[in-house]
Amino acid sequence: MTLSPVAKAKETYTLLKDKILNWGRAWSLWSVHLCTGCCSPELMAVSCSRFDAERFGTLPFPSLRQCDLLFVLGVVSEKMAKRVKLIYDQMPDPKYVIALGDCAISGGLWWDSYCVVQGIDKVVPVDVYVPGCPPRPEAFIQGIMMLQKKIQGKEV
Amino acid sequence: MPVMRVKFGPQHPISGHLCLALDVDGDVVVNIEPDIGYTHRGLEKIAENRNYVQAVPPLERANIVDSVHMVLGYVEAVEELMGVEVPERAKFIRVIMAEMSRIASHLYWLCLMAVAVGLETMLMWPINDRELLLDLFEMYTGARITHSFFIPGGVRRDLPQGFKEQTFRALSYLEQRLGDYDRMLYQSYTFKIRTQGVGKLKPQEAIKLGLVGPSIRGSGVKVDVRKDEPYAAYDQLEFTVPTGKVGDSYDRSVVRLREMEQSISLIRQALERLPSGPIKAPAPSSAPKGETYSRVESARGELGYYLVGDGTTRPYRLKISSPSFRNLPAMGYLSKNVPFADIPVILWSLDLWPLDMDR
Ligand code: SF4
Numbered sequence: 128m129t130l131s132p133v134a135k136a137k138e139t140y141t142l143l144k145d146k147i148l149n150w151g152r153a154w155s156l157w158s159v160h161l162c163t164g165c166c167s168p169e170l171m172a173v174s175c176s177r178f179d180a181e182r183f184g185t186l187p188f189p190s191l192r193q194c195d196l197l198f199v200l201g202v203v204s205e206k207m208a209k210r211v212k213l214i215y216d217q218m219p220d221p222k223y224v225i226a227l228g229d230c231a232i233s234g235g236l237w238w239d240s241y242c243v244v245q246g247i248d249k250v251v252p253v254d255v256y257v258p259g260c261p262p263r264p265e266a267f268i269q270g271i272m273m274l275q276k277k278i279q280g281k282e283v
Numbered sequence: 284m285p286v287m288r289v290k291f292g293p294q295h296p297i298s299g300h301l302c303l304a305l306d307v308d309g310d311v312v313v314n315i316e317p318d319i320g321y322t323h324r325g326l327e328k329i330a331e332n333r334n335y336v337q338a339v340p341p342l343e344r345a346n347i348v349d350s351v352h353m354v355l356g357y358v359e360a361v362e363e364l365m366g367v368e369v370p371e372r373a374k375f376i377r378v379i380m381a382e383m384s385r386i387a388s389h390l391y392w393l394c395l396m397a398v399a400v401g402l403e404t405m406l407m408w409p410i411n412d413r414e415l416l417l418d419l420f421e422m423y424t425g426a427r428i429t430h431s432f433f434i435p436g437g438v439r440r441d442l443p444q445g446f447k448e449q450t451f452r453a454l455s456y457l458e459q460r461l462g463d464y465d466r467m468l469y470q471s472y473t474f475k476i477r478t479q480g481v482g483k484l485k486p487q488e489a490i491k492l493g494l495v496g497p498s499i500r501g502s503g504v505k506v507d508v509r510k511d512e513p514y515a516a517y518d519q520l521e522f523t524v525p526t527g528k529v530g531d532s533y534d535r536s537v538v539r540l541r542e543m544e545q546s547i548s549l550i551r552q553a554l555e556r557l558p559s560g561p562i563k564a565p566a567p568s569s570a571p572k573g574e575t576y577s578r579v580e581s582a583r584g585e586l587g588y589y590l591v592g593d594g595t596t597r598p599y600r601l602k603i604s605s606p607s608f609r610n611l612p613a614m615g616y617l618s619k620n621v622p623f624a625d626i627p628v629i630l631w632s633l634d635l636w637p638l639d640m641d642r
Contacts, residue, residue, distance in 0.1 A: 159294065160294065160295070162293070162299050163293075163300065163322070165347040165638055167300070168347055168348050168428060169427075171391070171410055172410060172413075172414065175394075175406065175407050175411060177411055177414050204322060204324065206323070207293070207300075207321045210293060214294055237325075237329065239329065240328075241325050242324065243325070261427075263427065
């Protein structure tokens with residue numbers, strides 16, 4: 128079967144489109160600057176020059192309209208949970224969520240608190256969980272790499 | 284133009300977890316209302332449901348950039364209640380840890396202050412130098428910022444081998460860096476023009492508002508718990524309490540820089556004079572009936588713990604008087620009829636850390 132050049136180009140395009148798009152998405156994950164709990168100093172360490180998450184294309188960005196990644200940094204209180212939901216809804220698709228810290232995963236240290244949401248996955252869908260209290264910067268970066276693999280369709 | 288209400292935070296690079304409701308008239312802020320509680324975790328109640336040693340990890344998370352002081356205040360209160368005498372060596376180790384934590388906290392503050400005036404390079408420098416101290420903490424306790432290393436009666440383990448030499452090396456490097464900060468940030472035109480004369484507080488006003496820590500010392504009032512009511516080994520060490528003159532944001536910033544220099548000298552003294560002996564005294568698991576109030580000078584100011592014991596292994600009541608909460612009224616007082624761009628500067632010159640405000 129011989130294809131005309133136009134059809135060939137079309138086929139190649141459909142094959143490559145997702146790959147290129149996902150490649151672009153994976154390496155330009157801009158994260159919302161939302162601090163919910165006490166894991167936030169580690170975000171600071173990660174985004175500065177020693178650990179430098181920008182190597183992986185992740186950069187906290189002030190405006191959430193241009194962001195596609197939401198870091199849930201630790202403990203989420205009932206009051207903050209409404210904000211997290213609001214911010215998640217305002218972000219453009221495709222969007223990803225990384226839950227950082229034991230608190231964001233399951234309530235962690237505050238398992239018997241009266242005002243802490245026991246696990247952020249009750250509020251927003253989570254892609255990657257990074258345990259630790261607080262997670263080390265290396266774990267942080269591993270979480271970002273896992274998300275990149277997930278976006279590129281590879282096995283995590 | 285009508286007055287408009289704008290929410291500043293909690294999704295904002297400068298405000299962190301704090302939310303401020305601003306009434307703005309054009310570019311001028313006419314009124315400000317703090318909307319706190321976004322990171323409330325019910326710490327006091329949680330501590331009352333743990334026994335005395337178990338309460339240490341949750342309490343430490345109240346102020347994670349200055350976690351050592353958070354624990355130190357609690358541990359001092361418990362020891363006072365139980366009537367435990369801490370060994371000398373543990374006291375000196377506590378001073379070393381506390382001062383290291385103060386420097387780390389001030390460095391963290393410095394980068395946020397620099398971002399508040401719009402200098403991005405100064406975001407990178409102090410955070411990187413803070414890593415030096417975090418490495419020291421890691422060497423000693425195994426954790427970067429959450430150590431849980433003080434327990435009623437002393438400290439958990441002795442200093443590791445080579446800690447002293449590495450600390451001295453880190454301190455001399457830091458000392459030189461503080462000079463760099465002075466030249467790079469404090470003498471820069473941008474920083475001066477953005478902070479001098481902004482958020483001015485007279486000594487009387489500062490006292491009336493009940494400020495604590497570097498914020499009140501910036502106005503020239505010399506209060507420091509380390510001097511006034513010495514705890515740990517501060518009565519055996521020499522240091523001065525730096526104060527400002529004008530009481531504006533610039534002075535408050537300078538006070539913090541000078542404090543870091545004092546902390547470096549304090550760590551050196553404590554390491555040189557470190558006595559030998561035990562590091563832990565046996566402490567009972569339950570406290571007798573009674574109440575106590577202990578205070579320490581944390582990086583943000585005076586931190587008080589009110590503790591009531593009822594003869595069981597758990598505190599009957601624990602109340603934290605946190606420095607950021609006590610500095611919060613000044614935020615409302617200072618932000619009347621100021622330009623919007625000055626709000627971050629005033630906020631960070633007071634060093635309000637929302638996590639220990641909400642507890
Ligand atoms: S995981 Fe630990 S450090 Fe992170 S928010 Fe929870 S208590 Fe704080």
